[in-house]
Structure formats: C-alpha cells, structure tokens
Amino acid sequence: MKPAAFAYAKARSLDHAIELLGTREGARVLAGGQSLIAALNMRLDAPPLLVDINGVSGLDRIERPDGQVEIGALVRHAQALGSQVVARDAPLIARALPHIAHPAIRNRGTVGGSIAYADPAAELPACLLALAGEVDITGPAGRRTVKADDFFLGLFETALGPGEILTAIRVPAATPQMRCGFAELARRHGDYALVGLAACARADGAGLRDSRFVFFGVGATPVRARKAEAVLDARGFDGLDEAVAALADDLHPEDDIHASGKAKRHLAGVLLRRVVREMQDPWA
C-alpha cells in the first residue's frame, strides 16, 4: 500500500504555489495531507505533482477583522482548537473541532484543507455553511471570494477551479444575539458522523430568525434544511415537530454501510430537536 510515484515541489509563496500548480495538469495542493495522503497510499488518487504549501507564510493566522473571524487555510485543527479567538468569536467552530478525528490528525490537518476537500460527512464545511461564511481563493486569475452557499457543489466538488488555492475562510463573529448549536452522531469518537448538524440563528425574543441548519453525512455536500429553517423562523420553538417533519423534504440521505437512509433521516430529526432545544436555552 504505497503511493504511486509523484513529483513534489515546495512552494515559497502563494504566487509560487499557483505557478507550480500550473506546471502539471492534475497537480494537487498538499496542505495537512490527512485525507490526501491516505488516498494516495491506497492509490485511489495518483496526481503527477504535489505542491506543498506548508511553507507559504501568512496562511496560518487566525485574525479578527471587524465583525468577522478569519482563519488562514494552513491553521491546524489543533491550533484552532486552542485559539481563544475561535472559542470566543467562532463558538460553532470551537464546538465542532473536538469531533474531528484524533489529536495526531488535528495537529496536522488544516482548516483550509478540510473545507477544500469538502467531505460531505465532515464538520467544518457544515459549520462554514451554517455560519454563512465565505472563502478566499487565489488562482491564476487573481483573488476572489466565494460565499459558502456557492462553494460546495457536489461530492468532493467545490467552486475551486484548476490551479486555485483556498487561502482563508471568514465567518461572522459571534454576537450576543447569535445562537449556535452543534451535534453529531458518530459510531466512535473521532469518526466521520453518521449524521451531524451545525446550526446558527439569531435570537429574536423567544424565537429564532435567519436560522441556518446544516446537516452533514446525509448527502453529497453539507445540506441546508431550508424547509425546516423556514418553519422555525416562522413558528419558533413551537414549530419543532413541524420542522422535524419538514426534514423529509429537506434531506434525502442514501443508504451506506453504517446506516440506511431512513435511519439517517430519523437521526437527523433527533439531532434537530436536540440542537434546537440547546439553542433555545443555551445556558441550560
């Protein structure tokens, strides 16, 4: 179980990385490598060139621009987990991070890599979507920003084009009105979830507004439960049963080896109840 041969180039800068990516069709960015190298070892993927961006400076910062939290693509999960800024201003992400794999993986795996890889059962893509965050992308044509809503396109498919690199994610900083909720059901600690839910909304009196409930592990991408959201926005916590019922329209999970689609939908309903209750009374 050894990877097929590939070439390796270490980028000195973002521009250099983009230049290197342009030298070979199918070249891949190597960040934390925690998913990529496993796939290479199993020969599920055989890129001709890996462009290592770990040496590119400036991508490993957690910053707090006005009203936002910006996490550089090379920020390791462990670094984010230990960050006071993340804990205070991006509590949803802080809640999700301990569920990601295990210490040795979190020491190496990056926030940007997790978003760019876009595993549909992963935590961070769902968090980014729930927070209505955005991603910064740099490529041969320059820099652009893509909203999370437009980023996750399909199974392991994102808005990242050929030769492009995700450089940072940005999410709105928490406010006193913001309510977050997170829950996942994984067979074992650190496993990808059978079903997970990352949620964010604005408290409005006794109700919720602008709610974004994003399920993961239930489709090809993180999936917003738009009908359930609408019900909750309209009816508040009284609409919980109706919102759970609405998941039948929102989610269409397929069977996998760990659970049937039917069971996943049931579990999604359980998570919705739990997360909404938690958002209703975050200090309970």
Add this chain to the structure above:
Amino acid sequence: MNITEDVPPALTALDRPNSYIGRSVPRPNLARLTQGRGQFVSDVVLPRMAHVAFVRSPHAHARIKAIRTEAAKNAPGIVAVVTGRELAEIITPWVGVLTHLKGIKSAPQYPLAVERACWQGEAVCAVVARTRALAEDAAELVEVDYEELPAVTDPETALDPGTPVIHPELGDNLTFERKLDVGEVDKAFAEADAVVETTFRFGRHTGVCLEPRAIVADWNPGEQRLTVYQATQAPHMMQNLFAKHLSLAEHQVRVVTKDVGGSFGIKVHTYADEMATVALSKLLRRPIKFVADRLESFVTDIHARDHRVHAKIAVKGDGTITAFAIDDLTGIGPYSVYPRTSGIEANQVVNLVGAPYACPNYRAQARVVFQNKNVMCQYRAVGHPIAVAVTEALVELAAAKIGMDPLEIRRRNLIPDDAYPATSAAGLKFELLSHHASLAHLDAMMDYSGLRAEQKRLRERGIYRGIGFASFVEVTNPSAAFYGVGGAKISSQDGATLRLDAQGAVICHTGVTEQGQGTEAVMAQVVATAVGVPIERVKVVTGDTDNTPYGGGTWASRAAGIGGEAAWQAGKALRANILAVAGSILQAAPKALDIRNGVVVDADSGRERIGLDEVARIAYFRPDTLPPGFQAELMATRHYVPRTWPFAFTNGIQASYVEVDPETGFVKLLRHWCVEDCGTVINPQLVDEQVRGGIVQGLGGALFEHCVYDSRGQLLNGNMADYLVPMAAEMPDIEVAHVVSPTADSELGAKGAGEAGTAGAPGAVINAVNDALRPLGATPITETPITPECVLRALGKV
C-alpha cells in the same frame, strides 16, 4: 489503582520457598517493547531481500483466461513476475480436511489461483521487486483477463439445486455437516410451560492484528535450507507445512518467530500468499519479504463468526430449562482453511450450546457451506461467542417470559458445583467447574441489587440502562483430540528444555510462543519456582524450530497450561540434576538439599551451602574435582500433554451494564465484569489482562465489527475507517475476578484463560441491550453487531 496485584497465594502443594506462582510478576520482555526495540517480522531486513506484492482478483468468482506480464516484467526494479501456473511447479496444493470431522470436504488450494479466482482478494499473480512500492507499481501493469462467474454468496441458498457448485468435483457446496440429538427433545418442547424460539445472526468479523501478517522467506541454495521469519503462533506446524509442500525434509526448514504484533488465531493458519512467498524464495534463490498491507489483510486474513442460528429453548414455570435446539448455518468461503479446517467453529457451536446447564435434552444441526467470499476459520474463542450468545440470550428471554430474574434462572439450572465430574448433553466431559461460585462472586462484585435499583430509578427519568449476563464454558488445553486424531501434524504436546548456564542462571527453551500474552513471564515464573532461582536469573527462549523443543505453539489457550506444565516438570528435573552435582561437591545426600533463591541450602534448616554459580563453575570448568564416574547433567528436558481429560474446560460469568439511547439507538458500554475460573492462576495480572483484552474483542463483535459484503461477494468496508474496531473511548472499565478450580491433570493445575473474555462478552451485551429496551416494548435483538440502526429497528423507529 493497582499497578500490580502482587499478592503471594495461599500455600498449595506447588508452593516452594520464594514461589512466583500466583504473583503478578512483570513480564521480562516489556522494556524492549516500550522502547520500540522489539523485532517484528516487518522489521526484518536481509541481504539481497526482495519484496513481493500480489495482483489480487477484483471478482468474487472468475475464470482466469489469460495473464499478461510483459509490461510488469519491464518495470523498474523488477525481480520476477510469477503466475499461479508457474508457482505450482515449486509447491504442491493443499486440502483443508481432518478425518475426525466426518465427511468434511474441500478442494485443492494453490498459493496463487491457477484457473479460477474464488474470492475477491485471492492472489492471482506475484510481483517481486526491489521495494514494495516498485512491486506495487508493476502489479498495476499486470493484465489479467477474467471471465466473471456467478458468485455464491448467500449461505441460505448455497445448497439449493439451482445454485452453482463452486467446486464441481465435490458434488455440492456442503463443506461439513453435524447432527446431534440427545435425550427427549420433542417431549421437552411439548411439555414446556414456555418456549422461546428465535433466529440469531452473527456478522462476519476478522482479527485486525495491528501488525499485519508478515513473512520473510530465505531459501539458501548453498545450504539447501529454508529459513522463514514468520509472525506465527505455531512455528513447528508451519515448519511441517513448508517442508511438506516444498518437498523438503523438516530439518531443512527453520521457522523463526520473533515478536508478533498480535495474533488471536489469525496467525495460525496456512495463507496462500505466505505459501507463495516461501515458494518464491525457493524459485528465486533469495530472501523474499511479504507484509500484508491493511487492505489486503481485510480480504485475506481469515474471517470468522458468520453464522445464522435458528434456536429455541424450553422451560418450565419454575425456571427449569428442559431443552435446547439449534440449527446453525455458516458460509466459510471457497476453501476449508488448511490444516485446521473451517469446520471447527460450527462444531464448537454444536458442542457448546447449553454447556453450562444441567439440561439433558439437546438437538443440534450445523451445516457449513462454501461461498465466494474470503475464507473463514478459527479466530479467538472459536465458536464460543456464538454458542454463548445463543444460549444466554435464550436463557434470559425465557426468564423474561416466565417473569424470573436472570440470575435466578441460572442458579436453578447451572450444573451444581458439587456435581463433577459431569458430562454435558453434547458429551463434553467436565472435570471440575464452578458456575455457582462464580455467579455468587459476580453478584456481589457488581452489587447486582444496587444496580437494579439504580436502573429502576433512572428509568423514571427516561434513562434506559440494561444489565445482561453470560455464563460460559471455555475449551482450553486441548489434547490430541483436537487436531492430532484428525491427522493434522499439529503438536498437542509441548516441551521445555532447561539449562544451567556457567554463572548459575537458567536458560529455558520452550515450544510455546509469545505473542504478547506473557508466555515468557509465565515460563520464567514456573521455572524460577521449580528450580529455586530468582526470576531475574531465568532467560526464556521461544519461537525457533532449530532451538526449541517440538511443540504446538500458542493457541486454544494452551501455553500456560501445557507449556507451563512442561516447564514445571523440566524445572523439577533440573533441580534434581543440580542437587546431584551439589551433593557430590558437598558430600551430602541430594535429598537433604534444596535450591532456594539461587543457592543450594540444607532442606531442613535452610542453611546456605553453595551458590548455583559455584555449582556451575565446578561442573563446567573443574569437573576433574568431582568424584570419578560422576557426570554432571545440567540440562533437562520434559514434555507434557494432557492425557486424562481431552480438554481442560474452564468456566465463568460476565455481566454487562449498558445505556441505550432510544432516540438514536446508540449503545454506551458503562461497565463490564467477569468472574472466571482458569484453575491455578500463575500470574493474576496477566490472566486479568487476557480476560480484559478478550472481552473488548468480544465487545467489538457485539457492537462494531462487521465485514459487510454485497450480494456479488464484494467486501464493502475493507479498511480501518469503515470496519470499526473497538477504540479506547467507547470501551468500558472492566472488573475481573477469579474462582480457582485447578485441573488434576497437571501438577500446576493451570487451565487456559485466553478466550474466556471473547466467549462471553457478546452474549452479555445482547442481554443488557434487550434488558434496557424491554420496558419500551422492543423486539428482542438477536444479531450482532448491534448497530444504532438495529436498535432503532427493534424499537420500530425505522
């Protein structure tokens, strides 16, 4: 916590001054392993060594029409590309049958498939290169033309007339069948006050040893000798098989087993790719290394436990169990595994259902069928987890049906502790068991009544916890009745050779092997005690067919009971020999002397007379000072095999405490207890850890582990991300205690303890989950692994 429970035992006939028997002596070989200085086969590097990778069939069943190797042969670093047909000229095929399993049949198996591949993952071509990576590169260039054939995957239909026969020359897909009808089963069911009848399904799982199978074969044409470094549990068995199939004499084959990264019954079989590796070494006249990677481990390491059991139990209103009946069906892949066969697990299920209970009426049928999936064979606790889960789930379902406490129904039916020797309905002969003492001990240890009260309290708050039990019997210390009488050259006897070295230390060579159980510690304890030396002065050597006495190795919980007794007898013999020398030096009667703490003393007074270092010095360097005609013999060998009892049965009971989330179907293991009786406990800590590790292996099967195949015979989760092994976060703390009923078959009185944990855990968990779900009106769960989906189904939620 207790770092070690180093409590000297009460005096027994075994007891000698400074006895190490019954003490938690730390294993002497551990520092090597904690410092990363072990020597595993995967670490072995030899001059001119090349690496082999195998091209494996992607199909469950396919005819091999052509293999084109030209491109691979021209790849960088290539040593050779060898097909099955070419390799068949070097090594003969094998058939996994035993004569005492009447009617068992199988087809010849080759190291590389010759005409047909019969399971997904079967090796069809070997690619040898300078490195493993280069071998894998070239393997991708081998082109195999397959004609896909219909795959037989469902055991339920394997015997139907319309199902293709995998090996037409065998006539049908039936590997082995056994029927048993004892007592008056029909009458018992007719007269029962309650009958529970259900179907159990046990998922396929596999061993997932952390070190995958590994072998380095080194044929030296100059010496005409094959040296095989192999992670195996049975070096002498493998020596015999390599010699036999390469047409060599056994003395031309040396099997060396250093550290083994887990075995659990996985590394005690003949694997086609390992046989191919030794044949390749002979063909290519250089060392060849094969280390299975994790993906090929999942499709080639033996699988186990894929059984469907229809089962029923009859009880009277007072709780008396009056009959058991089972119909077991299992699919074992396309070949019966050599040389132990794949009939043993079903045979054990038949033997062990109902075994703890004094129930005279028992009917059983077991059918073992071929299918196009990876082979199944004996894995830790062979058959026990199935038999125990079937029996114990039936017992608790029956108890629930008649409204009786699950411990009470056991008290009323377990074979009484004073009824031994006893024979089970299936004909198992029990020398001495302690079901009732074990149950009483467990009851107190877990504070059963307190837990029941807690359970009740929590249910009122919507928290659903369950308590489940499993009484069990474990087969250990097998005599020749297990394999030898069936014609397999698998030694049931074992030997130990002890030598006093020139400084008065004792070197012990033993035929049993170490795979982490603590064999070296146990041997050192026994030898130190028997000879009378400090344990630091015993060095144990295992795992080398050139240097250790002939023996079976370590499997079926036999190392301590059989190897330990051989070492005990050898220790007594060496002590006598040393005392003869000392007596000669001291002009004293040997009988008046003893050896204590490495010094020859007067037996009566304990007065020190002469150190063993001095005895050795005189015997080896100044034998001229000894009386004429006296020859010192400072080496002694003894062998042992159980003769009175074909097996040393052990017993015990486990309890599981779980919490089930009825909304999600998730089961949380809260605690687990085990009381077991393995006779004399040589090293309590090592026995406890065998039990704990075994329990977690059973818990893995109960809740997580499952080789999931589709209907075309494709393994869907053959990797460690999707095949769920038990990890630390989900496992409970486990409390272990012992009742001691030594076997009189040996002086040590030790029985085996390696499989008790695995035997009982799944049954206890099934019962605990059903206990938790009972107030919710759930359908009883009778399948493993118990997944969240399975629980939700039982609750009618999906």
Add this chain to the structure above:
Amino acid sequence: MSTAVEVTLMVNGERVSAAVEPRKTLVDFLREDLALTGSHVGCEHGVCGACTVRLDGAIVRGCLTLAVQCDGAVVETIEGVSDSGEIADLQQAFERRNALQCGYCTPGMLLTAAELLKSGEVPSREAIRAYLSGNYCRCTGYHAIVDAVEAVARARAGQVGVGEAQ
C-alpha cells in the same frame, strides 16, 4: 520530477541528510532509511496510530506525512524519547501495569499519552480515553493503558507515586 529530493532534518537529535523519493512516507523513511523500526506501520491510512511520531514537537501520523515535507524539521521517535529518558516514568508504568501485550501499538500509544500529560494536569479516565481514541490496541482492551496513564499523571502531579500505587 518524481526523482529523489534532498532533505535535511533532525531525528532524535541527530542531523540526517538523505535523498528521498517524494512518495515515501515519514514512517517508511524512518523505518527503512534510518532503521528506526520502533515506529510501526499498521494501516497506512491514518486510522490505527501505530506510526505516531513527533514532528516539531507535536504528534503526527507517520503514514500521513511525507518524508520530503520534513526538510528542516525536528522528528522524534520512540527510540529518541526512550534514550532521553523523557517518558521513562510512562514506560515503567506501562511495564508494571502490563499496559501492553504484543507491543506493536505501544510506541504510538506512549507518544500520544506523553502529549496528553504534557500539560501537567490529571485528566479524567474519560479524557484519557478520548485522547487515546486514535490509537488502536487489539490486545489490552485499553483498561490497563488508561490505568498506567492515569497513574503517571497523578504521580507527576505529586498525588501518589507510581511505585506506591501497589
């Protein structure tokens, strides 16, 4: 371009320069090129933890890190931390408690436990289990490992000596 790349790194305090194929993982480099066979290969897809080593002070999967990525890095393996005596108490606790059987997972388990204990706090058994949740042990059932780690945590915190815990 898939030819070998020159790297220089510190391994267990020794400067090592080597030409490595880009596809070679760190654990294969350590085992095959440097004969540091204490780091083990268990799954090669990042699940089992047998290949755990320290890279620039933090544990990583040796199978999910390429050797070429370690140019200029500091790598420590079980051999290094054994020789330095850094985790001697943890190793002794594992030995006394028989927190290993076959020993194949042990180097990775020890390095992971060492990282957990770095803070000097005494973690709960649950926290110990969670931290070790990415290190597979087939032999022990984990209980003894948790015992040993807990004992060392307590001893380091001055709560009770490992040796006194008998």
